[in-house]
Amino acid sequence: MTDAGCPIGVCFFFIGNTRCAPEETGEAAKQNRPGSMKYRNFETLRKNQDFQKVYREHNSFSNRMLVLYTAENHADTIRLGVSVSKKVGNSIVRHRLARLIREAFRLNADNVQKNCDYIFIARTGLINKGYKETENAMLKLLGEAGRLQNDEKNSNQADSVLPDGDITV
Numbered sequence: 001m002t003d004a005g006c007p008i009g010v011c012f013f014f015i016g017n018t019r020c021a022p023e024e025t026g027e028a029a030k031q032n033r034p035g036s037m038k039y040r041n042f043e044t045l046r047k048n049q050d051f052q053k054v055y056r057e058h059n060s061f062s063n064r065m066l067v068l069y070t071a072e073n074h075a076d077t078i079r080l081g082v083s084v085s086k087k088v089g090n091s092i093v094r095h096r097l098a099r100l101i102r103e104a105f106r107l108n109a110d111n112v113q114k115n116c117d118y119i120f121i122a123r124t125g126l127i128n129k130g131y132k133e134t135e136n137a138m139l140k141l142l143g144e145a146g147r148l149q150n151d152e153k154n155s156n157q158a159d160s161v162l163p164d165g166d167i168t169v
Helices: 027-031 048-056 091-111 131-145 150-158
Strands: 013-015 018-020 060-062 066-072 078-084 116-122
Touching (some): 078 091, 091 131, 116 131
Antiparallel strands (some): 013 018
16 A cells, blocks of 8 residues: 555545546646536526526527527627526436537537627427537527628628629629
8 A cells, every 4th residue: 555545556535526636736626627617618607687688688589499599798708598498398308408509509609709698598399409400500590690700701702703703692
């Protein structure tokens, strides 16, 4: 036995829910803790008053699978809220849909306009859909809302002159 009775030579201890090596104590352990920086490119809406503020803006867009509410947040961050009603299904179904929405948003967050809060509400049409359908529905709503950064590039390219002299609109 080495290191004060540890049979394998290196002992680990827990800070909160994180397993840390002995040299990772104090601030280093806090920075590596899961949840301290869960999503690198956006924050999450958690408080009811934050959700209510976005709902009061009345900027909503919808399709058969999702509803999108948007509002500017006057900060240099993107904040995401996800809501899945009990009408959609049991807890397993609701959590699966919430994870699908968050993952689709996380992978496309670089193409989304900053300084905004986004709330996605799942509808029953999303229940048996996979990642690609969820992502397509989300991108379509963000495009309708004018919140995709690629929209500006696409609209500028659409007004360009083609090589043979035809103008696209």
